[in-house]
Amino acid sequence: MTFLEIIPSKKIYFFSIFFLLGSLLSLSFEPFKVPFLPLFILGIFFLLNEHIFKIYPKKIKIFFFNGIFFGFGFFTFSMYWISNSIIELDPNLNYLIPIPLILLPLLLSTFIGLMQLANLYLRGNLTSRIFYFSALWTIFEFLRSILFTGLPWNLLGYSWSWSLEFSQIVSVVGIHGLSLITVFCSTCIFSFIFDHKLKYYFFSSLLIILVIYIFGYSRIENNKINYSDRDIRIVHTYFDQKTKWLKQTIDSTASMGSLDIPTIFPETSLGLEDDWPENWLFGFIRKDQNKYYNSIKHMGFTYDKKILVPFGEYFPFSEYLKVFFPKNSFFNNSLSEGSTEQLFNSNITPLICYEAIFSSFVRENVSNQTELLVNISNDAWFGEFSGPKQHFVHSRFRSIELGIPMVRSSNKGVSGLISPLGQIIHQVNSKDSEYLDVKIPQKLEMTIYKKYGNLFTYFLIVLFFIIGYANARKK
Numbered sequence: 001m002t003f004l005e006i007i008p009s010k011k012i013y014f015f016s017i018f019f020l021l022g023s024l025l026s027l028s029f030e031p032f033k034v035p036f037l038p039l040f041i042l043g044i045f046f047l048l049n050e051h052i053f054k055i056y057p058k059k060i061k062i063f064f065f066n067g068i069f070f071g072f073g074f075f076t077f078s079m080y081w082i083s084n085s086i087i088e089l090d091p092n093l094n095y096l097i098p099i100p101l102i103l104l105p106l107l108l109s110t111f112i113g114l115m116q117l118a119n120l121y122l123r124g125n126l127t128s129r130i131f132y133f134s135a136l137w138t139i140f141e142f143l144r145s146i147l148f149t150g151l152p153w154n155l156l157g158y159s160w161s162w163s164l165e166f167s168q169i170v171s172v173v174g175i176h177g178l179s180l181i182t183v184f185c186s187t188c189i190f191s192f193i194f195d196h197k198l199k200y201y202f203f204s205s206l207l208i209i210l211v212i213y214i215f216g217y218s219r220i221e222n223n224k225i226n227y228s229d230r231d232i233r234i235v236h237t238y239f240d241q242k243t244k245w246l247k248q249t250i251d252s253t254a255s256m257g258s259l260d261i262p263t264i265f266p267e268t269s270l271g272l273e274d275d276w277p278e279n280w281l282f283g284f285i286r287k288d289q290n291k292y293y294n295s296i297k298h299m300g301f302t303y304d305k306k307i308l309v310p311f312g313e314y315f316p317f318s319e320y321l322k323v324f325f326p327k328n329s330f331f332n333n334s335l336s337e338g339s340t341e342q343l344f345n346s347n348i349t350p351l352i353c354y355e356a357i358f359s360s361f362v363r364e365n366v367s368n369q370t371e372l373l374v375n376i377s378n379d380a381w382f383g384e385f386s387g388p389k390q391h392f393v394h395s396r397f398r399s400i401e402l403g404i405p406m407v408r409s410s411n412k413g414v415s416g417l418i419s420p421l422g423q424i425i426h427q428v429n430s431k432d433s434e435y436l437d438v439k440i441p442q443k444l445e446m447t448i449y450k451k452y453g454n455l456f457t458y459f460l461i462v463l464f465f466i467i468g469y470a471n472a473r474k475k
Contacts, residue, residue: 009055011062014048018066021045022073028159029078030389038159042183043190045070046133049119050126050194060120067116071109078154079105081387085309088241088381108144108151115140124472126195131468134184135461141179145358149310152357154390156182161393167422168216170401171447175359177457184464185209225419227439228371233263234407234436236415236428241380244411245271256435257282263435266411267353267378268294274302283352283376291336296350296376304338305352307361309381346370349404353377356395363453366402371443373398373406379413388413388429396422403444420444 021041028037048066056062083101086093115136122132137156145152157178160166170178188205192198235256243249250271257263257280265282272285274297281298294305294313308314314334344350346369355361356375366373375395379388392414399406400422409415416427417438426436448456 011065014052014062014066015069017048018045018070019073021048022070022075023077025074026078026154029154029386030161030393031386033159033162035162038156038182039186039189042137042156042186046130046187047190047193049116049133050129053120053123060117063116063120064113067113068106068109071112072105074112074154075105075108076101078386078390081382081385084383084387085381111140111144122468122472124468125474126191127198127201128468128471130184130187130191130201131464131471133187134180135464135468137183138176138180138457138461142176145176145360149307150358151310152359153394155179158390158393158397161396163213163216164220164422165213165216167397167400168219169212170397171219171403171449172215173456173460174401174449174454175397176454177460180457180460180464181208181212220421220423223421223444225421225423225425226442228442230440231261231437232407232440233258233261234409234415234417234426234428234438235263235265235269235433236409236430236435237266237269237411237433238431239380239411239433244269244378244380252433256433261437264374264376264407264409266409266415267376269376269378269411281348281350281374281376283378285335293338294335294352295338296344296352296374298348298350299345301344303342303344303350303352305335305355306338306340306342307355307358308335308337309354347372349373351375351395351398353391356398357391359398359401360453362398363402363450366404366450370404372440373402373404375406375408377408377410377413379410382413384412392416396424401447401449403447403450405441405443407438407440417441 021044025038025041027034052062052066080101082104083097086096086100118136119133123129141155144150155175157170157175159182160178169181173181185205185208188201192202235253237253239249250273253265253269254276257265257277259277262279262281265280267283268285270276270282270284272287274284274286276282278299281296283296286293286295286302286304296303346367349362349366349370351362351373353376362373377391379391382388388410392408395406395408396418399418399420403420405420406418408418414427414429417425419425419441420443425441426438428434428436
């Protein structure tokens with residue numbers, strides 16, 4: 001008898017366990033960062049699938065709803081802070097809070113529910129299911145990152161943020177590749193409980209984890225930080241949404257700028273004004289006829305944000321909803337997306353807030369001339385607990401993937417300087433407005449991910465399906 005057989009064979013018990021597992025998985029991310037927790041959570045997830053298939057071999061609904069309950073637990077507890085954006089905009093809109101707090105997690109949970117249906121369809125022997133499960137998890141993370149504007153928040157690979165050494169592998173496979181490796185190692189370790197003949201997979205997964213650590217350790221040791229001659233000033237502010245655009249607040253923010261040193265200001269920190277010194281890289285709201293854009297200006301170049309935050313900068317389907325709610329400020333004040341083709345200073349890649357979490361988007365927007373990633377953000381929307389910290393970690397992974405340093409200037413979030421290896425050289429998350437004068441590290445020459453993107457991960461997904469199919473045919 002295995003420990004799974006003591007679970008009563010009622011659906012409600014399985015639904016509860018999957019909800020609990022999803023909720024516990026949220027502890028793998030900021031601000032908790034429990035080491036190796038996903039290896040246990042996903043391993044148990046995989047074993048439960050095997051156990052339930054034996055009890056309910058033809059029950060499609062139970063597999064689908066197990067995925068829904070798992071996803072609902074995970075997305076609710078790891079992304080609850082999104083609802084804070086409504087309160088920050090207007091406390092009178094609190095009746096809309098259930099949309100990001102309940103409806104959004106439910107919608108995101110459908111990705112895991114559909115993944116479960118695919119797992120049910122692709123059966124075969126235990127070995128083939130290891131490969132299918134790993135590939136499908138990664139595919140549905142890709143889909144979550146792309147469909148309906150995409151929301152690649154708290155992808156499984158970010159659960160390794162507690163270790164700089166383990167995180168280095170994203171310079172080869174990207175954040176999605178690290179997710180794939182995590183799921184594969186987890187299922188290999190736990191499948192050994194069901195079938196001791198799979199000891200080869202058990203020890204191979206341990207070896208993969210060890211090799212990733214050695215690779216990361218070696219990469220850090222062999223790439224010491226080299227600083228350029230360029231100085232830059234990072235401004236960190238701590239203002240509430242209600243006061244950040246008052247004249248005295250903008251004046252206070254601007255007073256921290258320098259005429260001699262290029263200065264980075266937080267997102268939208270200077271309101272609607274754009275007449276500031278050219279060497280400042282500042283966030284402001286740009287008006288063009290009847291449209292408003294979240295923008296950055298520097299050395300005569302202007303960049304308009306291309307990817308907007310749902311429920312923060314725009315409300316999905318607001319053009320239809322404002323017909324029924326004509327006086328609702330949320331539906332009538334949505335920002336507009338910037339055009340896909342924009343020119344900016346060639347050695348800087350600007351990233352406004354949310355854009356930094358899209359790994360492929362960032363990779364596509366850097367050039368061979370890019371020497372610095374600049375991420376400006378206004379994290380006052382998201383409270384002070386997990387949201388701003390998760391945002392900082394996600395941004396940090398872009399430096400590791402591309403081997404390019406990052407400067408981050410935030411309001412009520414985390415500001416600082418990140419090395420091309422993801423090391424936090426300087427960090428400010430205080431409740432005071434202040435600035436840092438720092439020297440910029442030199443970028444690395446090239447990373448595999450920067451050159452090839454997700455091609456290696458795509459190759460592994462196809463290979464996993466081939467191996468899975470080959471093993472299924474054996475049966």
